[in-house]
Amino acid sequence: MIKKLSKQAVVIHSGGMDSSICLAIAMREFGKDAVLSLSFRYGQRHINELKQAEKICRIWGVDHTILNIDCLQMITESALLDRETKISGSEHGPPNTLVVGRNGLMARIGAIHANSLGASCLYMGVIEVESSNSGYRDCSRAYMDLKQEILRLDLANPSFEIRTPLVKMTKKETLEIAHSMGVLNFLLLETISCYEGVPHQGCLVCPACHLRNEGIRQFVRANAQYLLLREFNLFD
Numbered sequence: 001m002i003k004k005l006s007k008q009a010v011v012i013h014s015g016g017m018d019s020s021i022c023l024a025i026a027m028r029e030f031g032k033d034a035v036l037s038l039s040f041r042y043g044q045r046h047i048n049e050l051k052q053a054e055k056i057c058r059i060w061g062v063d064h065t066i067l068n069i070d071c072l073q074m075i076t077e078s079a080l081l082d083r084e085t086k087i088s089g090s091e092h093g094p095p096n097t098l099v100v101g102r103n104g105l106m107a108r109i110g111a112i113h114a115n116s117l118g119a120s121c122l123y124m125g126v127i128e129v130e131s132s133n134s135g136y137r138d139c140s141r142a143y144m145d146l147k148q149e150i151l152r153l154d155l156a157n158p159s160f161e162i163r164t165p166l167v168k169m170t171k172k173e174t175l176e177i178a179h180s181m182g183v184l185n186f187l188l189l190e191t192i193s194c195y196e197g198v199p200h201q202g203c204l205v206c207p208a209c210h211l212r213n214e215g216i217r218q219f220v221r222a223n224a225q226y227l228l229l230r231e232f233n234l235f236d
Helices: 017-030 048-060 102-116 128-134 141-155 171-180 184-190 207-222 227-232
Strands: 009-012 035-041 063-068 121-123 161-163
Touching (some): 009 017, 009 102, 017 035, 017 048, 017 121, 017 171, 035 048, 048 063, 048 184, 063 102, 141 161, 171 184
Parallel strands (some): 009 035, 009 121, 035 063
């Protein structure tokens, strides 16, 4: 049974960089006591990201809940749901890491939970660069606008919002946001974006690592004084 709380915002929190930035944004607007971090156990390839989400919330003093939707493993196929499947991309379609409908499902469940807590605001760390570069159909603002319209009907709340503050940004720009809030050092060390669950630079092979590390390289080029990033050896 989930402990009954009263919140103003719920953040879908994977333990990765983008969703953790969204958590920091929500905390800045509403205060940590009015925010819930919501993670999902969906049979993902590794659980390291959930451990990091828990750790981040513990350090930041934010309430954190993990919900189980591992039924996804039974009804769809993805390399993110099967450690035996090699991660690969595709020139003519989405990569095999796409979990069909995952973001929409998380948005719906997150909204239901937010509604029960008195919150009318759900944050998601989707960015459209992943939609265009990685073939993830559910990472666009257009997708979230449609989902938001349906949720407003479901919840009988015309003010309900799905907030996607990073959706139009590049990875470099998201790092600049984190830097401006004073959390970039912490998040570079504590978040995991790698599909294999490898921290910091990650596996250097999967699409998530390519996006994250290229964003770091671009940030370092524009911010030569930012010495901590040199420890990651991610600049030319």
